[in-house]
Amino acid sequence: EVQLVESGGGLIQPGGSLRLSCAASGFTVSSNYMSWVRQAPGKGLEWVSLIHSGGSTYYADSVKGRFTISRDNSKNSLHLQMNSLRAEDTAVYYCARGFCSSGSCYPHPLNHWGQGTLVTVSS
Amino acid sequence: EIVLTQSPGTLSLSPGERATLSCRASQSVTSSYLAWYQQKPGQAPRLLIYAASSRATGIPDRFSGSGSGTDFTLTISRLEPEDFAVYFCQQYVSSPFTFGPGTEVHIK
Numbered sequence: 001e002v003q004l005v006e007s008g009g010g011l012i013q014p015g016g017s018l019r020l021s022c023a024a025s026g027f028t029v030s031s032n033y034m035s036w037v038r039q040a041p042g043k044g045l046e047w048v049s050l051i052h053s054g055g056s057t058y059y060a061d062s063v064k065g066r067f068t069i070s071r072d073n074s075k076n077s078l079h080l081q082m083n084s085l086r087a088e089d090t091a092v093y094y095c096a097r098g099f100c101s102s103g104s105c106y107p108h109p110l111n112h113w114g115q116g117t118l119v120t121v122s123s
Numbered sequence: 124e125i126v127l128t129q130s131p132g133t134l135s136l137s138p139g140e141r142a143t144l145s146c147r148a149s150q151s152v153t154s155s156y157l158a159w160y161q162q163k164p165g166q167a168p169r170l171l172i173y174a175a176s177s178r179a180t181g182i183p184d185r186f187s188g189s190g191s192g193t194d195f196t197l198t199i200s201r202l203e204p205e206d207f208a209v210y211f212c213q214q215y216v217s218s219p220f221t222f223g224p225g226t227e228v229h230i231k
Contacts, residue, residue: 035220037168045160045168045211045222060219094167108215109158111179113167 002026002112004095009117016085016121022078022095022114030073033098033107036080038091039116048093049080050107063089085121092116125150125214127223135231142199144226146212151192156216159188159197162225163208171210172197202228 008020020036036048049069050058057069068081078095096110126149136142146157155175160168170179172188175195185200199206207230212223 044224045162045213047213047220047222050218050220058218099170099173108156108220109170109173109179109213110160110168111170113169115167 002097004097004112004114006093006095006114006117009093009119011120011122012085013123014086014121017081017083018085018119020080020082020093020095020117020119022080024076024078024097027097029071029076029078032100032105034069034071034078035096035098035107035110036069036078037094037096037110037113038089038119039094040088040091043091046091051078052107053105082119085119087121090119090121092118124219125152125217125221127212127214127221129210129212129223129226131226132224134226134228136202136228137231138202138204140202142197142202142206142228144197144199144210144228146190146195146197146223148193148195148214152195152214152216154216155191156214157188157190157195158213158215159186160211160213161206161208162211168211199228204230 003025005023035050051069066084094116095114097112098107099111128147130145157175159172162168176188209225209227
């Protein structure tokens, strides 16, 4: 069974840094496409970042240059390093896996989601 | 960037009724790379429909998707109590992989 469990959220001051983690089980992170999606309180969904199975990375303009997506193959986990945090980064952050069918996997749609971790940027 | 607009913003319906949700894109979503997700309060989104009209594994057949180009529709043929939730569309033809603002379906 595919499971994703995020951790690392919390309260952080503007300008600070935080590293989110997503522990995966039931599949191999390095062989799949993994994304981070966030949701500000009471708002809609915003795609944040994607890492391809081959290692290529993609970012939303709103986080480019400040956030870095990575994976730890030895721990089968996904990470999001968030620097220079702003109040508008306050959100629940979800990690999600892309879509696999008939032995092939794709970056989208997002077929498996974690429960999310809340990041609050405030002084 | 492809901007998605969903309508209506809120839908008030009774169990057993039919729900029709619209998602319109600012430019063509080629290859129908459009998905629909359901989200209930305090929960993560759940994939319902991908490639505009294909149901994800385990999704009841009362959910159906249609459309192409810039206009897409999610239909729930007969609302069950567990279907009252927020529904988001997402395009995945090009980065950034944008979501619509959502349609809330609540009990009338």
